[in-house]
Amino acid sequence: MTINKSRFITWLRPVCDRDEAMAIVEQARQRYPDASHHCYAYLLGNPASAQAAMNDDGEPSGTAGKPIFNVIQHKGMSDVLVVVTRYFGGVKLGAGGLVRAYAAAAESVLAEAEKVESVPQVLCRLEMGFAQEQRLRHWAACHDGQVEEVSYGQSVVMTLRFPRDWMGELEQLCAAEQIQITLP
Structure with a gap:
């Protein structure tokens, strides 16, 4: 110009x-x-x-x-x-x-400029029994979540990224399913 x-x-x-x-x-x-x-x-x-x-x-x-x-x-x-x-x-x-x-x-x-809407994300660590893993993966898929890492030992430890707006719902699910949730 x-x-x-x-x-x-x-x-x-x-x-x-x-x-x-x-x-x-x-x-x-x-x-x-x-x-x-x-x-x-x-x-x-x-x-x-x-x-x-x-x-x-x-x-x-x-x-x-x-x-x-x-x-x-x-x-x-x-x-x-x-x-x-x-x-x-x-x-x-x-x-x-x-x-x-x-x-x-x-x-x-x-x-x-091409505008891209940014959705605030939460990264958390979840520890659960093997029986809860599929339920949590399904929840993540339905709520725009992304499983970033999974390790298997005595339990399943999953790192999950998802839109912050769904945090309350995830906390309810974790309480009901006895899944430990930790925010870094």
Whole structure:
């Protein structure tokens, strides 16, 4: 995207934590070392109560990172990083122009992005008798659960990942079937 001779290059990446986000910002700096600015914002977790950061990278305060962040938040996205690299074209855009340019850059990349709904998951360890294993496997299959690991010894020890919304129902099943449940 080019605005008044300034070129804006936008990156959108899924991220899980701050370290991953910062590594991607560093990749942008290495890929475009002669760029004037590498401004970014990220949002991790639930958009209403998430961990977030933004950076103007030398642009006037509040004119780059905050507009990028606002677009991410407005779109209801999370676990994403948007980096906007700017090559200054010689024409000053002013504070309002910068806000509009960085917001437009973020808006354009987020509009093209494939959205994937994330369902919060729980990982637990279950210990049971051999007779309960099939019942638990059936429960997992019916509740979008995934058996990640099983070991057999005196009892069956299963590691199960499933949507957090089903935790109460699993606890009831475990109590009724005398299955020990442990959360890591």
